[in-house]
Amino acid sequence: MKPSPFDYFAAHTVAEAAEALAAANGDGKIIAGGQSLMPMINFRLVKPTILIDINRIAGLDRIELNGSRLKIGATVRHYMTATNSLIERHVPILHDVMHHVAHMTVRNRGTFCGSVCHADPAAEMPMMTLLLDGTIIAMSVRGERQIPTSEFFTGSLMNALEPDELVTAVEIDTLSPDTGWGFEEFSKRHGDFALACVATTMRIVGGVASEVRFGMMGVGETPLRLVEIQELVEGNALSDAVLDRVAETLSTILTPNTDIHASADYRRHLAGALARRALRDAWKRAELCGGRVHG
Numbered sequence: 577m578k579p580s581p582f583d584y585f586a587a588h589t590v591a592e593a594a595e596a597l598a599a600a601n602g603d604g605k606i607i608a609g610g611q612s613l614m615p616m617i618n619f620r621l622v623k624p625t626i627l628i629d630i631n632r633i634a635g636l637d638r639i640e641l642n643g644s645r646l647k648i649g650a651t652v653r654h655y656m657t658a659t660n661s662l663i664e665r666h667v668p669i670l671h672d673v674m675h676h677v678a679h680m681t682v683r684n685r686g687t688f689c690g691s692v693c694h695a696d697p698a699a700e701m702p703m704m705t706l707l708l709d710g711t712i713i714a715m716s717v718r719g720e721r722q723i724p725t726s727e728f729f730t731g732s733l734m735n736a737l738e739p740d741e742l743v744t745a746v747e748i749d750t751l752s753p754d755t756g757w758g759f760e761e762f763s764k765r766h767g768d769f770a771l772a773c774v775a776t777t778m779r780i781v782g783g784v785a786s787e788v789r790f791g792m793m794g795v796g797e798t799p800l801r802l803v804e805i806q807e808l809v810e811g812n813a814l815s816d817a818v819l820d821r822v823a824e825t826l827s828t829i830l831t832p833n834t835d836i837h838a839s840a841d842y843r844r845h846l847a848g849a850l851a852r853r854a855l856r857d858a859w860k861r862a863e864l865c866g867g868r869v870h871g
Contacts, residue, residue, distance in 0.1 A: 579617040583626040587633060590715050593742055596628045598717045602739035604628055608636075608651050611678075611686035612694045628742075636744060639663065645747045654683035654691075666750035667708065669757035669777060673700050676761050676770075689743050695728075695735045695798070698769040700761075702729060703799035707775050707791035708748035714741040729798040755779050755787070756862025758854030762846050764837070770794040771838045772846035774854040778809065780862040785809050790851075795832040795843050804829055805851070814859040822855065823848030 587593035597604045605624040607613055608631060616622045630636060636649040639660050646662060657663055658674035677683055677691075677700050691701035692712065702725075705712075710725040714737055721741065728736050737743070751757070761773040772795050778788045790805040805822055812818050832843035 580620060580623045582617075582624050584629065585626060586629045586631075590630075590633060590636075590742075590744055593628050593630050593633065594715050594717050594740070596626065597742055598740045600624075600626050600628075604739075606630055606742045609653065609686040609690050611682050612690065612696070630742065641666065641750070642747070644750050646750055647745050647747050648688050649745050650687065650689040650743055652688050654678070654686050654688060657688050658683065667748065668751070669759055669775060670704055670708070670748075672757075673704055673759055673775065676700060676759075676766070689746050692728075692746055693735055693737065693743055695731075695733050696769070697729075697732050697796055697798050698771075698773075698794040700770075700773070700793065703773065703775060703791050703793040705746055705748060706799045706801050707777070707789050710749075711747045712737075712743055713745045713747065714738075715744050716741045726801070732797045751777060752779065754862065754866040756858040756860065756865055758857030758861070760850040760854040760857075762850060772832075772843050772850055774847070774850040776851075776854045776858045778855075778858050778862055780859070780866050784811050784813050785859070785862075786811075792830075792847065795830050795847055802826075802829070809855065814855060819852045819855060822851050826851060 585596050587596060603625040605613060605627055607627045607629050631651055636651040638649045639652055639662055640647045641662050654674060654677050664671040688701055691699055692705050695702055706725045712723040712728050714721045714723060723736055730736055755777050757777045759775045761770045763770045770793060773793045776790045779786045788806045788809045790802050792800045792802060804825055808821055808825060809818060826847045827844050830844050830847055832840045834840045
């Protein structure tokens with residue numbers, strides 16, 4: 577199919593983009609990479625009256641370290657995130673995850689922030705932003721608004737942005753050097769959307785897990801940050817008994833969909849298996865990293 581007719585505007589400042597978006601009265605769309613937006617326009621799932629291109633806005637293509645937070649600009653491509661030294665040093669789990677994102681052509685054009693805004697519950701970036709206590713920085717003619725990820729993902733392909741707001745950056749936590757991490761994803765082919773995925777981080781303090789984070793995707797209408805699993809692991813040495821409780825809890829709290837790719841029962845089974853692997857990896861890395869930092 578072909579898209580409905582639309583106008584095009586190339587903004588050179590954030591203010592210009594915000595003004596154009598406000599003037600569109602809810603019918604404008606921001607474009608940076610366009611890897612999700614353009615297929616939707618071509619199938620007429622969305623019919624904007626104007627596309628506002630933000631690629632010419634200076635400064636939005638940066639990844640910057642601000643204290644314990646990393647700021648990822650709105651035009652930072654996936655390949656830039658995958659090869660950035662700050663990400664590799666301060667958020668190694670994200671550095672690894674990037675190699676699972678889509679395929680090379682998509683990674684060359686698609687953007688980190690665009691993926692977060694698209695809010696696909698089976699995409700890696702929304703889950704990672706939630707896992708790392710992200711903040712979405714949105715701008716409009718009314719000024720800046722900072723939205724925590726706990727409030728940003730409202731449903732499948734739905735977010736909390738107002739029609740006149742554009743995202744200029746996403747901020748995420750960095751990880752301390754003694755943090756271990758695990759990431760496990762299952763898809764039919766490398767780069768496809770995951771049927772289920774687990775990401776987790778932890779430190780080991782006094783022989784037990786501390787500061788545990790546990791996220792999932794592909795098993796709900798939004799990316800998930802599972803406090804129940806964090807609490808099960810927190811304060812315990814990782815053991816088969818703990819992992820059994822994690823798998824059992826996941827089987828009761830997850831409500832995945834059944835679709836042409838997998839049944840809900842299969843996704844619940846995958847969740848337990850992937851959680852065991854990811855938590856074991858995180859524990860092993862925390863032991864190793866803790867030895868390097870404190871040894």
